[in-house]
Amino acid sequence: MSNTLGEEINEVNESIVIPLSEPFDMNANLGYLKRSNNECMYEVDNDVIRRVIAIGGTRILVQIEYSDNKQLNVHFLGGTQPTKPWQRAEVVHYIRDWFDLDNDLTPFYEMGKADSLLKMTVEKFYGLRLIGIPDLFEALCWGVLGQQINLGFAYTLKRQFVEKFGDSIEWNGMKYWIFPTYERIAQLTSIDLEDIKMTVKKSEYIIGIAKLMASGELSKQKLIEVGSFKEVEKSLIKIRGIGPWTANYVLMRCLRFPNAFPIDDVGLINAIKTLLKMDRKPTKEEILALSIPWANWESYATFYLWRVLY
Secondary structure (H helix, E strand, C coil): CECCCCCECEEECCEEEEECCCCCCHHHHHHHHCCCCCCCCCEEECCEEEEEEEECCEEEEEEEEEECCCEEEEEEECCCCCCCHHHHHHHHHHHHHHCCCCCCCHHHHHHHHCCCCCHHHHHHCCCCCCCCCCCHHHHHHHHHHCCCCCHHHHHHHHHHHHHHHCEEEEECCEEEEECCCHHHHCCCCHHHHCCCCCCHHHHHHHHHHHHHHHCCCCCHHHHHHHCCHHHHHHHHHCCCCCCHHHHHHHHHHCCCCCCCCCCCCHHHHHHHHHHCCCCCCCCHHHHHHHCHHHCCCHHHHHHHHHHHCC
């Protein structure tokens, strides 16, 4: 069965099979997905992933399992089986995007194995994909929520935000959450977000982003159509509450620019400090010098270096 996205959909007993190309290591990817017990957008249980994928107004609860045949088996739970071929195509597209399955990592590994800083990391996490955030509003919110706080607290804020303003599907005694829509958040004021322990400024930024998306002024498609990395980065930084770090975070995890580089990221800085056994933080100039061999793979280099700290 083919689809409008140009991908082949393999269906077995009302499930979907997504073939995987090497290198892909499910354990490395599950290790990343399980980095916080406070994650609310998906569940990992005995190496099985469950999450809701929103396709237009339809909510589809999927269960994703890895098989030794080097494929992902996607099952539909809770009576959310998509009935239309294009919906099934969108589910496949979302999962392929989430796991960055269409990216050939061979050049990255060739570079990484020759790089003194990355060598150990790429060997240890070989087969790890840059797990993305396909939804632009979710990616922007997660970037704003994570500004200038530690990762644990960022997860707490996300859970509070999602459980207050998101919808959920209940299956087998568990709630599976859907990230709040920008349409809903655009109707709010910062007073509505007072129960969530984020700053008033962050509340204002998130509502402002939601309003830009609700008006049609901001969308993933429009950003992609801007074209060049620098122009998209400029477009994002023009938005209130989005600086270079947040812009590059979104460019990296949602818009999939391989050269996105949140150079001021605390995790990146600490990983480099740890690997080089430095008694101080590396300077921006030192990081830029170290990153010269990473050209057009800065996003993957950053993602792998983050793993050093988990």
